[in-house]
Amino acid sequence: MRVTERMKYDATENRVNQARAMSMDVQDQAASGRKLRSISDDPSGTVRVFRNRTKLENINQFRRSNDYVEGFLGKTEDSMRGITDILIRAKELAVQQSNGVWDAGSRNTVAFEVQHLADQIVQLGNSTYGDRFIFGGFQTATPPVSGDGHYAGDDGLIYVQLDEDNFRPINIPGRRIFEISVKDAGPEGKNVALLRIVQDFRKALETNDKEGIFLASSRLDGAVTQMAELTASLGARRAAVQDAAVRLDNLESFIMKDNVNIEASDPVSTALDMKRAETALSYTMNASAKVLGPSLMDFLK
Amino acid sequence: MPTGLHHILNVGNQSLGNSRLGIEVTGHNIANSQTPGFSRQRTEVTSNNPIEYGNLILGQGADVSSISRAHDKYLEHALRQETQTHGRAETFEHNMSRLEGFFNPDLTSTVRMRMDSFGSALRDFAGTPEEPAMRINLLESANTLTTTLNVTHSNVSQLQADISEELSVDCGVATQKLKEIAQLNKEILAQQGKGSTAPNDLEDRRDLALKEISALMDVQTYHDDRGLITVRGPGSNLLVDGIYAAEVSMVRESATEQPKIVFTDFAKSKANDVTDMFRKGKMAGLLEVRDKYAQGVRENLNEFALKFAQNFNEVHAKGFGRGEFSQHSGRDFFEGIDPHLEAAQHISVSRLIQQDTNAISGAMSADTPGDNVIANELIKSLNKPTFEKNTSSATGFYDNFVAKLGTVSMSAKSDLKAAQIVKANVESQKEQMSGVSLDEEAANMLKYQHLFTASSKIISTADELFKTVMELKR
Numbered sequence: 001m002r003v004t005e006r007m008k009y010d011a012t013e014n015r016v017n018q019a020r021a022m023s024m025d026v027q028d029q030a031a032s033g034r035k036l037r038s039i040s041d042d043p044s045g046t047v048r049v050f051r052n053r054t055k056l057e058n059i060n061q062f063r064r065s066n067d068y069v070e071g072f073l074g075k076t077e078d079s080m081r082g083i084t085d086i087l088i089r090a091k092e093l094a095v096q097q098s099n100g101v102w103d104a105g106s107r108n109t110v111a112f113e114v115q116h117l118a119d120q121i122v123q124l125g126n127s128t129y130g131d132r133f134i135f136g137g138f139q140t141a142t143p144p145v146s147g148d149g150h151y152a153g154d155d156g157l158i159y160v161q162l163d164e165d166n167f168r169p170i171n172i173p174g175r176r177i178f179e180i181s182v183k184d185a186g187p188e189g190k191n192v193a194l195l196r197i198v199q200d201f202r203k204a205l206e207t208n209d210k211e212g213i214f215l216a217s218s219r220l221d222g223a224v225t226q227m228a229e230l231t232a233s234l235g236a237r238r239a240a241v242q243d244a245a246v247r248l249d250n251l252e253s254f255i256m257k258d259n260v261n262i263e264a265s266d267p268v269s270t271a272l273d274m275k276r277a278e279t280a281l282s283y284t285m286n287a288s289a290k291v292l293g294p295s296l297m298d299f300l301k
Numbered sequence: 302m303p304t305g306l307h308h309i310l311n312v313g314n315q316s317l318g319n320s321r322l323g324i325e326v327t328g329h330n331i332a333n334s335q336t337p338g339f340s341r342q343r344t345e346v347t348s349n350n351p352i353e354y355g356n357l358i359l360g361q362g363a364d365v366s367s368i369s370r371a372h373d374k375y376l377e378h379a380l381r382q383e384t385q386t387h388g389r390a391e392t393f394e395h396n397m398s399r400l401e402g403f404f405n406p407d408l409t410s411t412v413r414m415r416m417d418s419f420g421s422a423l424r425d426f427a428g429t430p431e432e433p434a435m436r437i438n439l440l441e442s443a444n445t446l447t448t449t450l451n452v453t454h455s456n457v458s459q460l461q462a463d464i465s466e467e468l469s470v471d472c473g474v475a476t477q478k479l480k481e482i483a484q485l486n487k488e489i490l491a492q493q494g495k496g497s498t499a500p501n502d503l504e505d506r507r508d509l510a511l512k513e514i515s516a517l518m519d520v521q522t523y524h525d526d527r528g529l530i531t532v533r534g535p536g537s538n539l540l541v542d543g544i545y546a547a548e549v550s551m552v553r554e555s556a557t558e559q560p561k562i563v564f565t566d567f568a569k570s571k572a573n574d575v576t577d578m579f580r581k582g583k584m585a586g587l588l589e590v591r592d593k594y595a596q597g598v599r600e601n602l603n604e605f606a607l608k609f610a611q612n613f614n615e616v617h618a619k620g621f622g623r624g625e626f627s628q629h630s631g632r633d634f635f636e637g638i639d640p641h642l643e644a645a646q647h648i649s650v651s652r653l654i655q656q657d658t659n660a661i662s663g664a665m666s667a668d669t670p671g672d673n674v675i676a677n678e679l680i681k682s683l684n685k686p687t688f689e690k691n692t693s694s695a696t697g698f699y700d701n702f703v704a705k706l707g708t709v710s711m712s713a714k715s716d717l718k719a720a721q722i723v724k725a726n727v728e729s730q731k732e733q734m735s736g737v738s739l740d741e742e743a744a745n746m747l748k749y750q751h752l753f754t755a756s757s758k759i760i761s762t763a764d765e766l767f768k769t770v771m772e773l774k775r
Contacts, residue, residue, distance in 0.1 A: 004341075004736025005334040007729055014725060032407070039401045039707030040714060046406045046707055047700045050413050054696065057417040061424050068428055132431060132671060138664070140431055140671030156669060159677050160428050167677060263406070296743035 012288040019284040023277035030274055035265040045262040052255045059252045062163055066245045069160050069170050072129045073238045076172060077231065079127040079134065083177065084227040086117045086124075087220055094201055094217030104208040111205035118198045122147060125178060135174030144174045149195020151178045162244045168237065172230060180223045194223055306766050312362035313759030319346055320756055322365050323749035330737045338509030340370040340735035342501055370501040376731045377508055381515040381522070383724040385581035388516040390713070390720040392586030396464060397710040400595055403456045404703045412453055412605070413703075415446040416696055420683050426663060427676035430623070436658035443650045447635070450606050454645035457599045464591040465560050468551060471517055471584050472562065475549040478514045479532070482507055483546035486529045490544070493528060504528075514540075519581035535585075536578030538564050559591060594709060599643070601702040607644035608687050609695040610635035616682045620662030620675030627668050632660055 029035060039046045093110055096102070102110075125145035127134050136144035138156030146152055157169040178194045197219045204212025323344050333339040345368070349361035404411055422442035426435045485507040492500040507530065514520055514532070520540065523531040532541035540547045545567040552572070553560040562584070563572040576592070579585035617634040621627055634654065637647035653660045663676030688698035 002733045002736070002738055002741070004732050004738045006337075006736050007732040009335070010725075010732070011729070034407060036406055038398065038405050038710070039703060040398065040710035043704045043707030043711060047704045049406050050696075050700055050703075053414070054417045054420075057421055058424075061421045065424065065428050130429070130432075132429070136671065138666075138669035138672035154669065156672055156674075158671055158673055160673075161424055161677065161680060295739040297739050300743055300747065 008291055012291060015284050016281075016288060019277070019281040023274075023281050026270065026273045026277045029265045030267075030270045033265055033267075034263055036263045042262065049259055049262050052259045055255050056252065056259075058164065059248050059255075062161065062248055063245065065160055066162055066241055066248070069162065069168070069241050070238065070245075072132075072134065072170050073234060073241065075127060075129040076134050077234050077238070079124045080172075080177070080227060080231050080234065082124045083121055084224060084231060086120055087224045087227060090114060090117050090198055090201060091217060091220040091224060094213055094220055097205060098210065098214045098217055100210070107205040107208055107213075111202045114198060114202040114205060118149075118195055118202065121145075121195060121198065122149070125174060134171060135177060137171070137173035137175070145178055145195070149178065149193040149199065151175050151193065162241060163247065166244065168240065170237070172234065176230060177227065180219070180226060192219070197223060306763055306770070309763040309766070310760060313756050313763060315349075315362045315364060316756035317753060317760065319344070319363060319365050320749040320752035322368075323752070324746060326368060327742050327745045327749065331739065331742050334737035334739060334742075338505050338512065339737070340372045340501065340505050340508075341737045342368050342370050345369055367499065368501060369499065370505065371735045372504075373731070373734050376727065376734055378522075380724075380727045380731050381512060381520070383720070383727045384512055384515040385519050387717075387720040387724040388583040389581050389586040389589075390717040392583045393589060394586075394710070394713040394717040396460070396587065396590040397594060397706075397713045399460060400457070400590065400598060401703075401706050401710045403453055404706065410449060412446070412449050412602075413696065413699055415442070415449045416683075416699070418442045419446045420680070423676070423680055423683070426661070427673045427680055430663040430673045430676055431670045433658065436623075436661050439661060440650060440654060440658050443634070444655075447648045447650060450602065450645045450648055454599065454602050454606075454643065457595050457602065458646075461559060461591050461595045461599070464587045464595070465551070468562065468584060468587050468591075469560070471587070472549045472551050475514060475517050475584075476546075478510050478517075479540050479546035479549070481510045482514070482530065482532060482541045483544050485510065486541070487544040489528055499528075515582065517582045518579055518584050534564065535575050535580065536573075538573055538575060538578075539566065540564070542567065559596075562588075594706065598702065598706060599645075601698075602645040603643045604688070605645065605695060605699055606648045607638050607640060610638045610644065610648055612682055612685060612687050612695075613679065614638075616675065616678050617662055619665075619678075621664040621667050621669070621672075622662045623659040623664075623670060624657075626657070626660045626662065627664070627670075629667075630662060632662055634661070 028037070036042055036045060036049065093114065097107055097110055122145050125135055126143040132140040133142065133144050133153070134140075136142065136153035138158070139153045140158075142152065144151060144153035151174050153174045155173045155175055156171075157173065158171045159167040160170050161167050180192050180194050180197060197216060200212065201216035201220070203209075204216055326342050326344050330341050344365045346363050347366045348363045351358045351360050353359075404413075408414075419439075419442045422435075422439045426439045429435055485503055489500050489503050489507070492503065511520070511522060511530070511532070519535050521533045521537070523533075525531065529543050530541065531539070531543070534540040534547075538547070540549075547567060548565040548569075549562065550565065550572075551560045551562055561574050561576040562579075563574055565572045576588065579588050614633045614635055618631050620632075621630050622632070626632070632653060633651050635648055636651045637649050638644045639647070651660075663674075663679070664670075664672035665674035666672060683696075684694045686692055686694055686697070688695060689701070693701060
């Protein structure tokens with residue numbers, strides 16, 4: 001084999017360049033801590049990283065939603081429990097007052113308490129979470145329960161996404177609370193405003209109408225049952241939200257691990273690669289210095 | 302009387318000349334030991350025809366019959382081929398990695414990431430549509446998304462423009478080199494007309510020019526019996542014919558189309574559009590990135606922007622807004638998405654929404670501030686498979702074309718490595734054949750120096766003989 005001048009220099013240049021490029025690449029990897037630096041490093045891995053990042057972003061979002069929904073449901077539950085407690089108190093009073101031993105005077109005093117209870121129901125019915133009226137359906141900006149017990153909201157169910165493909169209603173439209181279906185239908189049809197039952201009870205107390213008080217006690221009983229059922233369904237919803245939150249945490253750590261596997265460089269192997277590249281570079285330099293050494297020319301006198 | 306002392310003097314003289322020529326050629330070789338494309342030269346020494354001297358056959362010394370170059374046509378051809386392949390691979394790899402760089406996974410400002418944030422903002426909005434802050438947040442992240450689409454589009458089209466710029470420079474270089482080849486053809490013809498031996502250095506220079514043009518485009522060469530070279534380029538178009546060269550230039554026919562490459566033939570009568578005919582060389586690599594991959598990405602981005610926005614608008618138009626917008630539906634969220642224009646370049650959030658975020662419509666019916674039915678449908682629409690014959694969602698489509706881009710870029714990298722190795726191999730073979738070795742030249746120098754000394758000894762010996770003969774007379 002003839003070894004010519006340009007061959008020596010070109011080969012040296014190539015070799016040193018290659019060793020330098022390798023060394024640069026490893027150093028870049030070590031400095032950035034990433035082995036996935038461009039799509040072409042691992043195209044299918046890149047897509048997986050993209051999808052995982054979307055999932056992570058979504059998980060963060062779902063977690064925010066979950067916190068909000070839990071607060072919303074908690075507030076709803078508290079308000080409903082408050083209403084239930086009031087109804088139970090009213091029912092106790094009705095049972096008590098339907099007894100013949102009470103006279104008009106004491107019934108009047110009780111009527112005063114019942115009026116107070118009615119006010120409290122209106123107040124709880126207009127509970128807010130943030131700036132939202134929770135019992136108004138979609139009418140979240142205006143108080144859903146007027147002073148006379150009329151329900152001004154609508155039947156809108158607010159769905160919130162808790163997980164991929166998992167939309168859940170978070171609210172209970174007030175109609176289901178503030179309009180009670182009763183067997184002895186009045187002039188308005190089957191549904192009677194909850195507040196009217198309480199107000200009727202107060203009127204019966206004021207007028208010392210024993211029959212009216214008795215009717216109120218049975219209607220209040222129905223209302224308490226209805227509230228208990230609704231509150232129970234709320235508990236199930238809260239459990240579902242908490243469940244989703246746990247799932248999100250598990251999923252998150254799994255996805256993060258997956259991304260680290262694809263994206264991050266392993267520090268130990270990077271350090272070894274760096275050492276290797278460094279050694280290769282210095283050997284190449286040494287060898288090149290020998291190759292570019294003297295020719296026959298230098299020995300001719 | 303052909304022989305005698307004069308004859309000896311003559312033989313010595315010629316030998317002296319031969320060795321001087323040998324040293325001269327050696328010097329020329331050493332001087333060019335680092336010249337690209339140079340082939341080492343040798344003196345071809347042949348012994349002169351002998352004469353009859355009585356019944357003896359007497360030698361007549363030696364003469365330099367020619368100076369030849371160490372050259373292998375096959376290697377030269379192989380090198381040209383590999384230079385073409387390498388030229389394409391190198392440029393292709395370089396520009397593909399620029400193109401994929403716009404979508405790199407370590408960037409946080411890509412369309413993909415903006416889509417994720419947009420989805421997040423949309424969910425926040427759907428959670429509490431009454432909240433003005435959520436609406437503003439949604440508007441801002443939609444603005445970021447559309448701006449990122451605009452920027453990515455302009456990055457890609459800027460890359461195409463840069464490539465065109467580079468191509469136009471290459472056209473100039475190619476024209477220059479073709480002229481040079483034609484000029485060298487002319488000079489070679491002239492030298493041969495003078496009856497001299499092969500014009501080695503001119504041929505070397507012509508080979509080098511051919512190699513340089515090979516780096517730019519696919520060429521085939523044909524030698525004729527006068528030693529001239531005919532060059533055919535992409536699509537077998539005639540580039541150099543004898544002493545005539547074609548011109549390579551770039552024309553832009555319309556503002557919306559990429560500029561084309563044309564060959565103008567010698568008579569300047571006809572310009573051939575050859576844009577699609579390049580297969581090898583740097584220009585082929587540039588054209589492939591510009592017209593196939595960058596253009597493909599650009600079209601993908603447009604499709605992405607168009608369908609995503611259309612799909613989103615369709616759902617959004619069903620919704621009612623807040624405040625003064627709570628009575629009416631039918632508003633678009635995105636605008637600037639004309640299917641006849643480039644959607645990714647023009648897309649923006651509608652002016653109405655920019656002015657008043659209450660125009661963002663998430664409600665199913667009028668006057669329902671807490672209604673998020675349409676907002677939830679908008680969330681679902683993000684994952685709706687409306688792309689690739691209704692098989693993938695917007696982000697799925699994006700992932701697919703980015704992955705394709707990455708795969709092409711990946712194989713471009715390995716192609717380049719292979720091309721580099723093969724080219725370096727052929728180059729080193731050619732160097733082995735044609736390159737200058739200083740060791741060898743040193744030995745040659747020594748050889749000719751000794752020959753020179755010996756030849757002059759013959760002359761001085763002949764001179765002494767003359768003197769002896771002259772002294773006989775005294």
